[in-house]
Amino acid sequence: MGVCKFLGFLWVVVMLSIQQYPAFGSSRLTSDVGVVMNPPRLGICASAVTKYGYKCQEIDVTTEDGYILSIQRIPEGRGGGGVGGGRRKRQPVLLQHGVLVDGMTWLLNSPEQSLALILADHGYDVWIANTRGTSFSRRHVSLDPDKPEFWNWTWDEIAARDLPAVIAYIFQQTSQKIHYVGHSLGTLIALASFSERKQIDKVKSAALLSPIAYLSHMTTALGVVAAKVFVGEITIVFGLAEFYPKGEEVSRFLKGLCADPKVDCYDLMSAITGKNCCLNGSTVDAFLRSEPQSTSTKNMVHLAQTVRDGILAKYDYGNPVFNLEHYGVPRPPIYNISNIPKDFPLFMSYGGQDALSDPKDVATLLDDLKWHDEGKLSVQYIKDYAHADFIMGVTAKDVIYDKIISFFTRNQ
Secondary structure, three states, X not given: OOOXXXXXXXXXXXXXXXXXXXXXXXXXXXXXXXXXXXXXXXXXXXXXXXXXXXXXXXXXXXXXXXXXXXXXXXOOOHHHOOOOOOOOOOOEEEEEOOOOOOHHHHOOOOOOOOHHHHHHHOOOEEEEOOOOOOHHHOEEOOOOOOOHHHHOOOHHXXXXXXXXXXXXXXXXXXXXXXXXXXXXHHHHHHHHHHHXXXXXXXXXXXXXXXXXXXXXXOXXXXXHHHHHHHHHOHHHHHOXXXXXXXXXXXXXXXXXXXXXXXXXXXXXXXXXXXXXXOOOHHHHHXXXXXXXXXXXXXXXXXXXXXXXXXXXXXXXXXXXXXXXXXXXXXXXXXXXXXXXXOOOOEEEEXXXXXXXXXXXXXXXXXXXXXXXXXXXXXXXXEOOOOOOHHHHOOOHHHHHHHHHHHHXXXXX
């Protein structure tokens, strides 16, 4: 999901948050010396899971480069039940959110409509990830989140550090391969990792919702303007390492984009994500209470580079010498999607109204997978769905989630 139009669901959030929060100062808790106190007192388990009668565990996982990630585990269905439960060893499933949001996005609707709780009630051992920089994962063994060094990363590091750490922990705890569900940026990091043949040995299958790999066919003026600014001026405009959507500097920047005569910011949800068919007001309100989350400004630049260049590649340092220093070659290495093992089970679901995961870009992604083994690639096209419908839509259970469960069952 994104900030510019490219991963726009978050953009939606960002822009809507500007309207909802007229005071642009940070709302995060700080100590007397200004150090952010994380995680907040009430965690995801207490605020969105246990209140419905589910067990839930808050767990910390440390990455290879020292980031302390919060993850949640819902080990069984409500009241200990769940279809296929009993004494059978429950199959672990990892849910990975997109950019500028956190794991709460899987828990915004009722238990009957939220994917995390639906999976638990169907006998799965559910794990929810929260990537570095989000409010529950704003910690490090030595770096201070108020200092630039903490924010020196992009989705390259999320794919290469966060994802392996979480998957390895789940594998260690359960002694089982996992099923994976990603939305938006959660699909991008999975595709990048799988293309390098990483994590495949610990992952049984992957369901990718609003899959993001190519971002060349955005249609909204807001997205185009934002992407150009991010690749051209963002570090000069901000001088910030942290991209905090509710902060004063970022809010001014976003308002400036809306002042562009080519940009219409009146119907932001539709302008950014496409025309979502199936959201209700209470879900959107719940979303805005917990989102948007911080990410690194460098990450936003990397996403904008993907829009600009039309390829899926590692972060471009903008100078052949710097790229040589980091990669040993003058241009950033490309993630070759066609390298994903042809027998690896994939389920992809995308929407006809999605302005972020545009059907034309999804078609390019599917072309990379055209040699996938028969029966190993399942594709669902939902004509009326846009970006946010996949995780917040009130009809998503019947339209998508039941099919994900069937896909997992076929690939046990």
